[in-house]
Amino acid sequence: MKVSNVYKILPLLFPVIFLIPALVVSFHSQTRLLSNPQLQQIKTLFIGIFLEAFPFLLLGVLLSSLLQILIKDEWIRRLNPKNPVLGVLMGSTLGLILPICECGMIPVVRRLMLKGMPAYIAVTFILSGPILNPIVFAATLVAFRSHPEITLARMGLAMAVSVSIGLIVYAFYPKNPLKQPLQHDHSPSEPAGSHHHDHHHHSTQTWTSFFVHAGNELIDMSKYLVLGAFVTACIQSLIPHQELLALGSGPITSYLFMMGLAFMLSLCSTSDAFVASAFMHSFSAGPLLSFLVLGPMLDFKSLLMMLGAFRFKFVIWLCLLLVVLVFIGSAAADFLIHPISMERN
Numbered sequence: 001m002k003v004s005n006v007y008k009i010l011p012l013l014f015p016v017i018f019l020i021p022a023l024v025v026s027f028h029s030q031t032r033l034l035s036n037p038q039l040q041q042i043k044t045l046f047i048g049i050f051l052e053a054f055p056f057l058l059l060g061v062l063l064s065s066l067l068q069i070l071i072k073d074e075w076i077r078r079l080n081p082k083n084p085v086l087g088v089l090m091g092s093t094l095g096l097i098l099p100i101c102e103c104g105m106i107p108v109v110r111r112l113m114l115k116g117m118p119a120y121i122a123v124t125f126i127l128s129g130p131i132l133n134p135i136v137f138a139a140t141l142v143a144f145r146s147h148p149e150i151t152l153a154r155m156g157l158a159m160a161v162s163v164s165i166g167l168i169v170y171a172f173y174p175k176n177p178l179k180q181p182l183q184h185d186h187s188p189s190e191p192a193g194s195h196h197h198d199h200h201h202h203s204t205q206t207w208t209s210f211f212v213h214a215g216n217e218l219i220d221m222s223k224y225l226v227l228g229a230f231v232t233a234c235i236q237s238l239i240p241h242q243e244l245l246a247l248g249s250g251p252i253t254s255y256l257f258m259m260g261l262a263f264m265l266s267l268c269s270t271s272d273a274f275v276a277s278a279f280m281h282s283f284s285a286g287p288l289l290s291f292l293v294l295g296p297m298l299d300f301k302s303l304l305m306m307l308g309a310f311r312f313k314f315v316i317w318l319c320l321l322l323v324v325l326v327f328i329g330s331a332a333a334d335f336l337i338h339p340i341s342m343e344r345n
Contacts, residue, residue: 045278056142056270057270062214063135066210069209069210080118088120092159094128098129113176118170127158128158131155131293136270149285153336153337157326164325165318177311179310228267228275232265232279255330258276258279261291262292262299269295273292276288276291276292298323
């Protein structure tokens with residue numbers, strides 16, 4: 001490095017040199033800050049939520065990646081029924097066979113639509129798949145182990161909302177909502193002996209892509225889980241319990257708060273139940289259900305993905321429908337389920 005360049009850099013280092021004594025002086029006060037009881041409570045809640053949810057997140061990612069490489073899109077395309085009612089019922093139950101996390105749902109469904117899956121079945125699958133699958137059912141049951149009715153209500157409401165929106169799309173939106181027109185993929189045919197010679201190479205490449213896909217998805221979803229667990233721990237620790245109770249007793253504010261929280265946190269459906277269960281002593285069943293159902297269907301990251309795949313007007317129309325139906329359904333469920341609010345103290 002030239003001497004002239006060194007002289008240019010030296011003035012930039014002076015502020016850093018003056019900061020060092022200040023950092024040393026404040027170190028003692030920082031250690032006292034870290035021992036603050038509220039910070040200790042945040043740390044305890046954060047670790048508890050994260051450790052309880054992470055195994056289900058890992059299981060969901062591994063299964064999603066396995067299905068990504070083993071299940072062919074053509075297998076699902078051949079099962080498309082002509083009856084719209086059977087179509088939405090099939091779309092809502094595909095999650096039992098293909099438990100794909102919502103982060104991988106839209107790319108998979110978009111590819112299926114390009115191969116001929118009707119829009120109303122695809123939309124039903126997008127909305128119901130992240131909730132109506134065995135992993136999410138098991139995770140919700142563990143999170144609400146003392147209240148299994150919440151798990152059943154989550155599954156029932158998700159089924160009702162997704163089927164309703166699927167039928168609405170069939171009746172009122174006959175156009176193709178994708179940004180590009182439907183087209184069938186035409187893959188070049190393989191030479192006669194290529195399968196035999198390249199079988200080992202293809203198998204190795206397949207499992208390599210499995211681990212790469214699983215690793216990328218785990219990293220991507222873990223950051224949302226970390227953020228969600230941290231924000232929830234902060235809310236539980238820093239907002240006075242009486243204020244949370246007042247917010248939870250509001251007939252509308254409790255639903256708006258929990259739906260807004262679900263949208264912003266963008267949690268994976270295999271772990272959001274553990275975050276929701278942290279609010280069990282502050283909110284009744286209805287707002288908890290609105291969090292558990294709206295989040296996997298519509299959050300910040302899935303909204304961006306939908307805007308990339310579907311037409312803008314269709315996405316806005318779909319979002320408004322979701323918010324209204326989830327609010328009405330969860331409010332109705334609040335009257336049917338034994339209220340959790342009786343546990344508040």
